[in-house]
Amino acid sequence: MSFSDKDIAQFANLDTPFYYYDLTLLQKTLDACALAAKMSNFHVHYAMKANFNPTIVSRIKAVGFGADAVSGGEVGQAVELGFPANNIVFAGVGKSDKEINYALDQDIFCFNVESIQELEVINELAAKKGKTASVAIRINPNVDAHTHANITTGLDENKFGINSWDLPACADALRRLPNLQFVGIHFHIGSQITNLDVYKNLCVRVNEFATWFEERGFTVKVLNVGGGLGIDYHNPDQQIPDFGKYFKIFNDFLERKPSQEVHFELGRALVGQCSSLISKVLFVKNGKKKNFIILDAGMTELMRPALYQAYHQIQNISRPNTPIALNYDVVGPICESTDCFGKEVELPETFRNDLIAIRSTGAYGEVMSSHYNLRENVHVAFSE
């Protein structure tokens, strides 16, 4: 998304800060993913936690993807927005009884189960309703995602999934518990993965675990390999991830039987580049050692930099033709020192009321906004 004069004229009339969504780019991204997935007959579920704005989610539903929910609230939103229940999966390391009961009532496609105790509880709650719950086992494959430690989920030390040494007990539970139907195995090893070799390593493990279950008499219908495909935060105008290359790895390295389905749960790669957070400069402080730009957006609107030192490209869109002149620390108004979007950011000389775009904010942006400091709801604008 680059900004036309028309965009910038329109921005002048909007209350800042706001998330600006480019629905044309979203559509192109979705179409590219859908086409690439279709070539290998892969199923894609959209990971709703990346962005649950109803306008965005409705577009995603319209291309025929399923939904991946990580809370009862997300299952509910998926149902409300019209995803067929048999295309909704429900993961999460701590599902409450209320959430499980709700998902059972909706007859979702499957629970991605993260512990043996959870298997027992789902079985018990399903039995009370006279139902059989479909379950996939989320396995922690101990594969390093080579991403930021705070968004790695598939190592032995992470809380997610069932570890390989617990699989015999897991298989026993599946045999013993009558109100469960085993449908397959599930993995999700982390987010913002840019080294695609990681996915080759994952495929090797998936093949091993699928064989392990098959050798014990289970039919593994679903291989769900999760999501995590990264985007290029340093080149926000590069825009559409190479879905073809990504899916090809799974096509080449997964030993898939004709009867097996391969499922993906993509979040960030689908929505990350279609948005920028637009903010206004409140003040410029020129210090002795540092210059500060103080924005009207803060960690309450975009938490990723404060939460995991995430990089977002920052542009002064009021001065597109002015050469880079100065280094600034670009900060928000919140009373926390981590409320900083970038240190030593090279920008043209910047003034009060300039508009600043923080790029690549479509994933884990608006959804993580909060009312800390009693801040207002962040605004939202869409362009076709």
Ligand SMILES: *Cc1c(COP(=O)(O)O)cnc(C)c1O
């Ligand atoms: C967050 C999450 C995803 C999506 O991750 P992305 O990095 O946004 O693709 C997929 N599956 C599960 C279980 C998740 O928790």
